Amino acid sequence: MLAALLMTLPACTGADTTTEAFVITSGSASLDVPEGAAPEGVEITVSFRDPGVPLPSGYESIGGIYAFTPHGTQFSAPVTITLPYEAPLIAAELGVLRLDDDDDDTWQVVPDVTWDESRCSFTTRTFSYYGAVALTGEDTGDTGTPDTGDTDTDTDTDTDTDTDTDTDTDTDTDTDTDTDTSSPVTDQDGDGYDSAEFGGTDCDDTDPDVNPGATEICDGKDNDCDGVADTDAKSQPTWYQDADGDGWGDSAVSITACDQPAGYVDRPGDCDDADPGVYPGSGC
DSSP: OOOOOEEEOOOOOOOOOOOOOOOEEETTEEEEETTTOSSOOEEEEEEEOOOOOOTTEEEEEEEEEEEETTTTOEEEEEEEEEEEOOOOOOOEEEEEEEETTTOOOEEEESOEEEESSEEEEEEEEOOEEEEEEEEEEEOOSSSOOOOOOOOOOOOSSOOOOOOOOOOSSSOOOOOOOOOOOOOOOOOOSSOOBGGGGGGBBSSSSTTTTSTTSOOSSSSSOOOOOOSSSSSTTTSOEEEEOOTOOOOBBBBEEEOOOOSOOOOOOOOOOOOOOOTTOTTTTEEE
């Protein structure tokens, strides 16, 4: 378990009541508080700690649970929380869950989370337990826990008809019919190659003309995803050496390249490339 990191904000002693901005880190987790957002005289801690409340059915932890305390602390402006995570081996929907305090037994889904390769971040105005999770698709439904298939969390005795796959534990007579097995799209541009983000080989899944099966052309892009752009293009223009700078090149001295090299032109036919006054139409 990582040791908790603590910061005590000074109590007000004068007319200026603005607290300074600060950042607290614990392992790969962090809390970024802007100037004036934190209440005064509060000992703020960030720690890696299991609250003892199991995650909802269908969710798997992919980064551990972090406690941001004191629970219920209110900030006057949004603070940014960053959590670490390890992507699951099988593609799954990712999310962040929140548990309000030690006396709470209901996890809630955190909205508007931003993800990169190993960390996720979001803003909040209050403290709770937070953890990155993956949705395994084994959601058992209305158990007082988050359900990403629909918003039905019935605890009454209604007789409505839902279209989810929840197995309700209440006494309603819901008729659930969908399969709730959503997963991220791994080939967004539809070119037949999965994105490298999901273990595939497509180095740019936003462009259908870029994939390992594409032909490299002179356009500044790595069309065939081999790690280089243009240098191995199949159809590169021919450039001819223009040693005398008359705008005409020596047909016997040429190279192929996507970009025009210095000292080369695209017009061959100079019969004396040492004399700028001799070229096709003028002595040749």
